[in-house]
Structures are given as structure tokens and as C-alpha cells.
Amino acid sequence: MTEEEKQIFSLDFNYLYGEPQSSGLFKHLCEDFNVEEHLGFELTGEGEHVCLWVQKVGENTQYLARALAKFAAIPAKNVSYAGLKDRQGDTKQWFSLHIPGKITPDFSTFESPGVKILKVVRHNKKIKTGALAGNFFSIVLRDISDKSALEKALLQVQGGVPNYYGAQRFGFDGYNVNAALAMFRGRKIKDRFKRGIYLSAARSYLFNRVVSARIKDNLYVKPMLGDCVQFVANRSFFPLTELDAQTEHRLHSREVCLTAPLWGAGELTSSDNAKEYESGILSPYREIQEGLAKNGLKQERRPLLLVPEKFSSTWLDENTVKLAFYLPSGCYATSILRELIKAAE
Known part of the structure; x- marks a missing residue:
């Protein structure tokens, strides 16, 4: 794409409560950003699809999907997931592998840095993109510059x-x-x-x-x-x-x-x-x-x-706060965070 072809698309969207008065650090560590996927339905325990409940830290969803396909000796297109999860975080999500008429591979021997397979369950359908109810978030914000301003903002965002x-x-x-x-x-x-x-x-x-x-x-x-x-x-x-x-x-x-x-x-x-x-x-x-x-x-x-659900906040010390909330599928935790803090300089 040449410079002549590029257009300016401003990402400076309006704040609801005004620009945040406090600064802070977000995703300072992978462990500061935890996401747990919620499908909203139960897996059947049988069927052509092997579903894996996977914890990954600092890993890309697509890369992991390809690695799982290689391990199971199936085409990459036979691996699916409900949604992409942040690489810079500690996330838990489901992958489904289409393995009809075959013995389930021994995923206890699968090895990849920062990845743990926590559960293996058969299911009768592919887990498609977007096929989840929502996500639970647990997020730590560090180096908060103005505690009182952030406490006010924490009350405001609960209204939406x-x-x-x-x-x-x-x-x-x-x-x-x-x-x-x-x-x-x-x-x-x-x-x-x-x-x-x-x-x-x-x-x-x-x-x-x-x-x-x-x-x-x-x-x-x-x-x-x-x-x-x-x-x-x-x-x-x-x-x-x-x-x-x-x-x-x-x-x-x-x-x-x-x-x-x-x-x-x-x-x-x-x-x-x-x-x-x-x-x-x-x-x-x-x-x-x-x-x-x-x-x-x-x-x-x-x-x-x-509107975040099940919202809570806990101060770990005078400059560090831990947030927890649930968001429906397709919604962004950053929409909450942008109303709370600006990036620390």
C-alpha cells in the first residue's frame, strides 16, 4: 500500500465520561490479563470432534491451532476455535479438532512453551467462530497515578x-x-x-x-x-x-x-x-x-x-488494582479500560 493510497482513519473516538484523569499500566505482565472463555453450552462427551480446554500464556491462538493440527496429524482447516484470544495474556479457551473415526490422540504428550491442555472432551459439533456466550476477565492495573480519580471512574463504568x-x-x-x-x-x-x-x-x-x-x-x-x-x-x-x-x-x-x-x-x-x-x-x-x-x-x-456484568475491583496496594467482570461475546475489555486509565508515560 503506497502512501498515496492511504487515507486517514482517526481512532480518536469520544469518551463517555471524559478522558481519564489517572494513568496506569495495562498488561505489564502476561499474568495481569486473564481471560476465561464461556461457551454457554455443555459438550456432549461423544462425537467426531475432539475439544481441548487449553490454557496459554504469551501465545498466539492461530499459531497454537496449527501446532495442535500438526500434533494430531490432521489438516490445519480441521482445527477451529470460538474466538481469538490476546497473545499477551493468560487465557483459557476451547479448540475443536475434527477427528472422525480415529482414536483420540494422547494430548498429555503435547508440548509447547506456555501451553497446558487442561481437559479433553469429545463433542458432536465443530466449535465455530463466535460460538461462545462470553468471557470472564481478571485484569491487574499497575502504577495508578490518581487513586481517587480511578475510584470515581470505577463506579461510572458499571453503568456502561x-x-x-x-x-x-x-x-x-x-x-x-x-x-x-x-x-x-x-x-x-x-x-x-x-x-x-x-x-x-x-x-x-x-x-x-x-x-x-x-x-x-x-x-x-x-x-x-x-x-x-x-x-x-x-x-x-x-x-x-x-x-x-x-x-x-x-x-x-x-x-x-x-x-x-x-x-x-x-x-x-x-x-x-x-x-x-x-x-x-x-x-x-x-x-x-x-x-x-x-x-x-x-x-x-x-x-x-x-454494561459489564459481575463487576468488582480490589486494591492490592495503593497503586495496584485488580478488576473482574464478564462481557458478552464480541465485546472488548479495552472498551472498559479506555474509560478508566490513560497509558502511563
Whole structure:
């Protein structure tokens, strides 16, 4: 990609509670960032797929998937996982290996630095990407510069934060969004994984832009006529055809929540004022919109705000705090952390 082809895609999205007043260190050690995957369903104990419950420290998910395929003497495409997990962390996640009609390999002899196979269970289905309910997080923040400011922020984030896609999705300086644009303009990308990364980055960028605008315009909890609201329990959504006290109550009680568009083919699912607002925010990105539609993505919605569940904080000393919380699948812990601390200098 030449400098002439690159466009500026600002990742300076608006804060809900203002820029954090305290600085701190995040992921100072791998052990400071713990993630435990929650599938939300039980494995059957039998079937063509061997599922591995794996703990990895400082290891890449894709690399480990290839290593497991090599160990089991199966094609790499026969290994799947519900989601990518951070390399710089201590994470537990499921891998599934399609091994029909064969004896289960002895994974107790599998060796890889920083990797432990904790459980081996057969299942009747492949664990597909995104097939998980959520993740439990345990995170240590160090060198906190302003304890009182952070304690205030810890209370605020429990009411919700912008449900942004994390900066890691976009690559350095928005590289992945630029790569998507180049692909839309005809550049061939043979690697299916890279194609997926670029498409996700472009789509996520449009979502973040709408959320950031609604934060700026103080419309993050205030509904507009035609807004798409989503049932928190089952994720189905519908447009608001009228604004009344019942709608306000359902939003306040978290029975339903406001959403922003995940762009794809077809018309926006919002209507009236909300549709006009969203179209206006995204009008500078027509080329991205068209590219996403042509690549087979469909119009979907995602909640505007992210409310962490089972949130707790414990001060380990005057400058170190440990956080614990649960987030639904597809949500980023960094969306919580960006409202709490700025990077220590």
C-alpha cells in the first residue's frame, strides 16, 4: 500500500465520561490479563470432534491451532476455535479438532512453551467462530497515578461504556481499514483470514463512528424516532415507531437497549430520524459501505453501550488494582479500560 493510497482513519473516538484523569499500566505482565472463555453450552462427551480446554500464556491462538493440527496429524482447516484470544495474556479457551473415526490422540504428550491442555472432551459439533456466550476477565492495573480519580471512574463504568471495537481490530494507524479499501478497489487478497480481518475492521470502523457521534451529541441513552432497539435477552431488534413512557422505562430497566449499525447489503434497519442521523454520520464512507455490501455482509445491529456484568475491583496496594467482570461475546475489555486509565508515560 503506497502512501498515496492511504487515507486517514482517526481512532480518536469520544469518551463517555471524559478522558481519564489517572494513568496506569495495562498488561505489564502476561499474568495481569486473564481471560476465561464461556461457551454457554455443555459438550456432549461423544462425537467426531475432539475439544481441548487449553490454557496459554504469551501465545498466539492461530499459531497454537496449527501446532495442535500438526500434533494430531490432521489438516490445519480441521482445527477451529470460538474466538481469538490476546497473545499477551493468560487465557483459557476451547479448540475443536475434527477427528472422525480415529482414536483420540494422547494430548498429555503435547508440548509447547506456555501451553497446558487442561481437559479433553469429545463433542458432536465443530466449535465455530463466535460460538461462545462470553468471557470472564481478571485484569491487574499497575502504577495508578490518581487513586481517587480511578475510584470515581470505577463506579461510572458499571453503568456502561461505549461498546467500541478495540483499537487492535484496526491495526496500527488504521492499516486494516486502508487494506479493506484497497481490496474494494481491486487488490487481490488470497488469504481468507486476512480478507476477514480487513472486512471486519472496515465494518467495525463505521460502527465506532456512529457510536462516537452519539456520545458527542448526547444521544447514547436518549432514543430517536426510528431507532433500532434490541432485546438484551435474545438480541432480536425492532425500530421505534413512537417514543413514549413505556419505551423510556424499557430502556432504563435494560430490557431493551439502543443499537448502531453493522453495515452490509440492503437498507438500514433504522427509520425516520434515526435513519437520517446514521446516514449522515456515515455519508463520508460510501466506498466502504459499498465494498462491505458487495462482499456479502448483511445489515445487522450491535448495542451502543456495553454494561459489564459481575463487576468488582480490589486494591492490592495503593497503586495496584485488580478488576473482574464478564462481557458478552464480541465485546472488548479495552472498551472498559479506555474509560478508566490513560497509558502511563
